[in-house]
Amino acid sequence: MFYSRLLIPTLKEDPAEAEAVSHKLLLRAGMIRKLASGIYNYLPLGLRVLRKVERVVREEMNRAGAQEVLLPAVQPAELWQESGRWQIYGKELLRFQDRHNRDCCFGPTHEEVITDLVRREVQSYRQLPLNLYQIQMKFRDEMRPRFGLIRGREFLMKDGYSFHASEADAEACYQDMYTAYNRIFQRCGLRFKVVEADSGPIGGSFSHEFMVLAETGEDLLASCLACDYAANLEKAEVVVAAANPGAEPLSAAPEEVPTPGVRTVEEVAAFFQITPRELLKTLIYETEKGPVAVLLRGDHEVNEVKVKNLLGVTDMTLAGAGRVRELTNAEVGFAGPVGLHLPIYADQAAAALAEAVTGANKTGHHLVRVNPRRDISITQVADLRTVTAQDPCPRCGTALEILRGIEVGHIFKLGTKYSQALKALFLDEAGQEQYIFMGCYGIGVSRIVAAAIEQGHDAQGMIFPMALAPFQVGLIPISLNDAATKEKALELHAALEAAGIEVLLDDRDERPGVKFKDCDLLGLPLRVVVGPRTLEKGAAEVRHRRRGEIVMVQLEELLSYLQENICQEISG
Ligand code: ATP
Ligand code: MG
Numbered sequence: 001m002f003y004s005r006l007l008i009p010t011l012k013e014d015p016a017e018a019e020a021v022s023h024k025l026l027l028r029a030g031m032i033r034k035l036a037s038g039i040y041n042y043l044p045l046g047l048r049v050l051r052k053v054e055r056v057v058r059e060e061m062n063r064a065g066a067q068e069v070l071l072p073a074v075q076p077a078e079l080w081q082e083s084g085r086w087q088i089y090g091k092e093l094l095r096f097q098d099r100h101n102r103d104c105c106f107g108p109t110h111e112e113v114i115t116d117l118v119r120r121e122v123q124s125y126r127q128l129p130l131n132l133y134q135i136q137m138k139f140r141d142e143m144r145p146r147f148g149l150i151r152g153r154e155f156l157m158k159d160g161y162s163f164h165a166s167e168a169d170a171e172a173c174y175q176d177m178y179t180a181y182n183r184i185f186q187r188c189g190l191r192f193k194v195v196e197a198d199s200g201p202i203g204g205s206f207s208h209e210f211m212v213l214a215e216t217g218e219d220l221l222a223s224c225l226a227c228d229y230a231a232n233l234e235k236a237e238v239v240v241a242a243a244n245p246g247a248e249p250l251s252a253a254p255e256e257v258p259t260p261g262v263r264t265v266e267e268v269a270a271f272f273q274i275t276p277r278e279l280l281k282t283l284i285y286e287t288e289k290g291p292v293a294v295l296l297r298g299d300h301e302v303n304e305v306k307v308k309n310l311l312g313v314t315d316m317t318l319a320g321a322g323r324v325r326e327l328t329n330a331e332v333g334f335a336g337p338v339g340l341h342l343p344i345y346a347d348q349a350a351a352a353l354a355e356a357v358t359g360a361n362k363t364g365h366h367l368v369r370v371n372p373r374r375d376i377s378i379t380q381v382a383d384l385r386t387v388t389a390q391d392p393c394p395r396c397g398t399a400l401e402i403l404r405g406i407e408v409g410h411i412f413k414l415g416t417k418y419s420q421a422l423k424a425l426f427l428d429e430a431g432q433e434q435y436i437f438m439g440c441y442g443i444g445v446s447r448i449v450a451a452a453i454e455q456g457h458d459a460q461g462m463i464f465p466m467a468l469a470p471f472q473v474g475l476i477p478i479s480l481n482d483a484a485t486k487e488k489a490l491e492l493h494a495a496l497e498a499a500g501i502e503v504l505l506d507d508r509d510e511r512p513g514v515k516f517k518d519c520d521l522l523g524l525p526l527r528v529v530v531g532p533r534t535l536e537k538g539a540a541e542v543r544h545r546r547r548g549e550i551v552m553v554q555l556e557e558l559l560s561y562l563q564e565n566i567c568q569e570i571s572g
Contacts, residue, residue: 189465
């Protein structure tokens with residue numbers, strides 16, 4: 001391919017609109033352009049990278065026995081009403097009406113559509129299992145689209161859904177997808193971790209996320225330094241201190257102390273000259289089952305996913321100031337668990353304290369010497385907080401580290417949630433009607449492009465893994481005015497293309513320095529330079545983008561040298 005014929009509008013400066021490295025570089029390399037918030041044009045080179053990701057995903061899904069389909073982007077509201085998600089999906093669902101005033105949405109995901117398809121086409125266990133996937137543009141009206149392709153509103157997703165006659169078969173398919181996903185991210189040349197994720201009411205370990213490790217990731221995960229335990233922070237368990245029923249009180253009954261204007265954990269700790277771990281914070285939540293109080297040690301963070309799972313609720317928000325006043329008779333900052341007439345759920349570390357400071361349910365007052373076991377009527381003690389790097393691994397007891405990642409894939413056992421809602425039934429061997437068991441498997445195809453760049457870049461630009469690079473080789477003639485150089489460059493270009501190597505010949509009338517810079521910016525893994533000085537030696541200069549190393553390769557060996565390097569990097 002000739003550089004001069006492609007639309008590659010590179011930029012010299014970092015665009016001001018971009019925060020994330022991948023976003024900056026994708027814009028600078030002329031791979032994407034923004035059309036509207038979270039909506040991008042893919043230019044030729046950006047599309048090439050996207051297609052490479054797609055290809056790996058498609059090959060591995062096919063290898064695992066899944067079949068490709070293509071489902072509509074526009075979906076009728078009726079299906080979403082049937083599943084109940086029309087009401088609960090919220091503003092991320094882009095809704096509109098057609099000319100007949102029929103409600104529609106632009107698909108953010110396709111459980112409804114695929115379940116509808118399968119319920120119409122499948123009647124018997126003999127037609128199962130089925131594993132169907134598509135690679136298609138989704139639209140989610142994200143509250144905060146950002147970081148370019150990492151969190152777009154319109155983005156390319158691989159979404160797969162499997163259908164089974166038995167739960168065991170669904171679980172076996174889950175394992176197959178787990179394996180396929182590992183292969184996909186390995187082939188994409190990414191450093192990633194598979195983490196346990198919250199599986200909500202399904203339970204068991206049937207929800208895993210695939211996280212590309214990057215400092216800039218929006219997701220936090222806990223990973224054991226010794227064993228292979230890793231979980232996203234929402235899910236990571238805090239080990240239960242050996243059946244601790246709560247410490248015995250150290251001293252006399254609680255006492256009320258005036259604390260005017262002292263509200264936050266920091267203020268209270270400073271006022272009493274104690275550390276945050278010696279006080280209890282009381283969070284009041286509204287849920288669909290009514291208000292509840294959650295108790296935590298002052299230095300711990302609540303994990304709302306754990307609280308929701310414990311309570312079996314889906315709607316949970318912190319109570320506003322007015323509600324807090326109604327429920328506790330005090331302003332925010334002075335709520336406390338003693339004498340509070342609400343169900344009280346205490347984190348295990350909070351319940352274990354011997355003596356703590358809490359709000360007094362009276363504005364401008366706190367209680368000291370509160371012993372949870374003696375003074376608080378706790379409904380239930382449970383693990384309700386977010387794990388920290390100070391906690392031990394729940395599997396092996398060694399230390400955990402907290403890492404940042406970018407979620408690029410998610411596999412999930414759905415059970416019969418959608419088949420029940422949409423009445424997707426089959427007749428089993430005994431002629432009995434049963435709900436179809438389902439699983440779903442997502443990959444953020446366009447997000448992977450950005451994640452690969454977050455992991456692979458330096459001050460000069462992108463460093464693509466061979467499998468994803470827009471071209472494998474950048475071929476740079478030092479000067480096209482030199483007839484011998486030009487001829488050799490064209491000859492090499494033709495020979496490499498004929499050998500199936502993806503080569504970008506920089507035939508622009510630019511100084512070599514400009515070409516080198518752009519070649520680095522585009523992240524092409526191998527750069528081949530020919531010019532009078534290399535030709536004198538019958539050679540070309542090859543530079544490895546990632547390793548930075550430069551070697552002179554004899555022209556007659558160049559093809560096999562490049563082929564070897566490309567193969568090595570694609571398979572390794
Ligand atoms: P997130 O927590 O990042 O919002 P999600 O849980 O909403 O992700 P899924 O519904 O599981 O994501 O979608 C499958 C995959 O699609 C995700 O693993 C992610 O890689 C990708 N994805 C989700 N939302 C976006 C987005 N706004 N832009 C780009 N990719 C996305
Ligand atoms: Mg999301």
